[in-house]
Amino acid sequence: SGVIARADVTVxxxxxxxxxxxxxxxxSRMLVEAVTADPALAASVGAASLQGVPEARLQFVGGAxxxxxxxxxxxxxxxxxxPLPLAIGQPVTVIAQSNQRVKGIVLPxxxxxxxxxxxPIVWIKSGAERFIAQPVRLQPLDASTVVITQGLGADNRVVVQGAPLIAQIR
Known part of the structure; x- marks a missing residue:
């Protein structure tokens, strides 16, 4: 039983x-296929969701x-x-979460x-209109955030907007 997705018949x-x-x-038994260029990613995929469809929760089955x-x-x-507001064959963006834990400070x-x-450096505010370049080590967290694994402390005030402009002034 199901729904007719395509009919290729004529009278x-x-x-x-x-x-x-x-x-x-x-x-009720839809599958979503995503692709990755990193073969090691399949071993660390946890939960996932679809971009733009917040009610859709995906469960990882496996990788080829x-x-x-x-x-x-x-x-x-x-x-x-x-039910999902999607058509079969419709391209979607899958946002996957990793099972790996990384200790660090999350920044844009x-x-x-x-x-x-x-x-890679970040600018730390040390006083009124005074900024210090701090070398850091980082890992990408997703497309818009990174995790700083070395080089920052919890008490550092980091410039998160306009950092390239400070680099131009120097």
């Missing part, structure tokens, strides 16, 4: 025994063992609940700039 059509006439799908077109497919099931990615030797 008076002659069909062979192996022709597919209807595609029937079960909306072979690359397809240079990327590794990852398969997710849609958690039972409200725009707070990190490069110095003259191309090392």
């Amino acid at each position: 008076g059509q002659v069909v062979a025994p192996n022709d597919v006439l209807f595609d029937v799908v079960d909306p 063992q072979m690359l397809r077109d240079g990327v590794l497919p990852l398969i997710f099931t849609v958690a039972p609940g409200a 990615a725009q707070a990190v700039v490069r110095n003259a030797t191309n090392e």
Whole structure:
């Protein structure tokens, strides 16, 4: 049982025994396929969600063992609940959470700039209109945030907006 997703029949059509006439799908058993270029990512994927569809919760099923077109497919099931406002075959953006833990300070990615030797730095406010360049080590957390793993303390006041402008003034 399910819903007819596609019908390839016309009146008076002659069909062979192996022709597919209807595609029937079960909306309660939808799968979402994402791709990644990092094969190690499949081992650390936890929960996931769809960008722009907050009610959709995805559960990781597994990743393929072979690359397809240079990327590794990852398969997710849609958690039972409200029907999704999506069509079959519609492209979506999957936001996956990693099982790995990283100790550090989370900052917006725009707070990190490069110095003259191309090392990542952040600007720390040390006084009135006085800023100090602090070299740091970082790991990307997602597309817009990073985790500073070395170089910052909990009491540092970091410039998070306009950091590239301070670098230009220097």
